[in-house]
Amino acid sequence: AGALGDGPHVTFGEVEACEAASDGVAVLTVRPLRRLRYLPGQAMPVCTPRLPGLWRWYSPASVPRPDGRVEFHVRAVPEGVVSPVLVERVAPGELLWLGPASDVGMSLEAAGDADLLLAAGGTGLAPMRALVEQVAASPNGRRVTLVVGVPTLLDLYDAVALDKLEQAHGDWLTVVLAFSNDRDVEPTAQGDLLSLALYHHQPGQAFYVCGSPRLIEAARHRLPAAGVTADSLHLAATFHRALDSALWVSRQRSAHAVHLGTVLETAGDGSSLSPFPGDAP
Structure with a gap:
């Protein structure tokens, strides 16, 4: 998780279900090890240990649930690196890294x-x-x-x-x-x-x-x-480069005085925070 840093801002979540919703689209149900704090419309960076350091932004598909579970909708982008793995290879029981939620213009x-x-x-x-x-x-x-x-x-x-x-x-x-x-x-x-x-x-x-x-x-x-x-x-915000996402979160932090720690400070080191809500080659 070096791309996003360690500490209280990054947590693990266990994949409880990975359902093929349509051709190339999967619905992942994830149970975080601790309750995530987010508002409807926000997005959070997600990373699979199968591809350490490669983070992609996804929005929960519901308001925060009483049981803490989070549902992500993932489309396998042609020639993408991360999204095909999330759709086609990640299975129930695996862990995902989950970063802190951020406003992406959908509040x-x-x-x-x-x-x-x-x-x-x-x-x-x-x-x-x-x-x-x-x-x-x-x-x-x-x-x-x-x-x-x-x-x-x-x-x-x-x-x-x-x-x-x-x-x-x-x-x-x-x-x-x-x-x-x-x-x-x-x-x-x-x-x-x-x-x-x-x-x-x-x-x-x-x-x-x-x-x-x-x-x-x-x-x-x-x-x-x-x-x-x-x-x-x-x-919705779109991030074409790793640095774009870091700058966006920095602006949100300044505008809303939301403490996100140092979680994205090194996102410009080539660690591929990709366009929201999809994937990049």
Whole structure:
């Protein structure tokens, strides 16, 4: 764990389940040896002892659970180093290193009491699901539209959980599916994520986007051009270099006076903290 340092900021977690959710996507259920402190929408660095020193950022897919367990959604990135190991090789009983959670731009605090438009691409659904659970735990009358984008119906890996959420909270939650490359689904569900999200966007909504770096970059240009105001747009952070993640956490620490110790001080030594929420070659 040299890349992130030792001490109270890094802990171990035992993998209790590793379920193949769809082609190339796994859902890992991890039981930390001590309870993790995080807020919905935050992300934390994860490392497998199979690849010491290589850390990747993942967001828990729920609010903190009473039993302390954490669920991560992992997509095996083509030519990636870490994510294929987490998806295809890590098994129940193995340990993972877990670093401290950090804000990556998905906190609901910035939205105030505004209604929400949550656009989730692929495994970017994980923090969005946690945000929906956060709203459910403290209802304040706000309405939430969750738009989930995948290429085809076979890529929709979390359909059961989405259906349960909408059934339980249908009075304020609307789930919209966007299929970018599936002509067999109903016409209203055909289209790319950002196009369908814009179609459902209402003035005054806080607009959150989480997914691949490519999606975030597209949202950065397309959404303001379509009229989404800068103060209502919230894009997940993407880390293209190890140093990027260290600088991001440093800024968050300064802005919010959150003590993260020295956990990322050496992240610029070539130790590969990769783009959130995926992986890098």
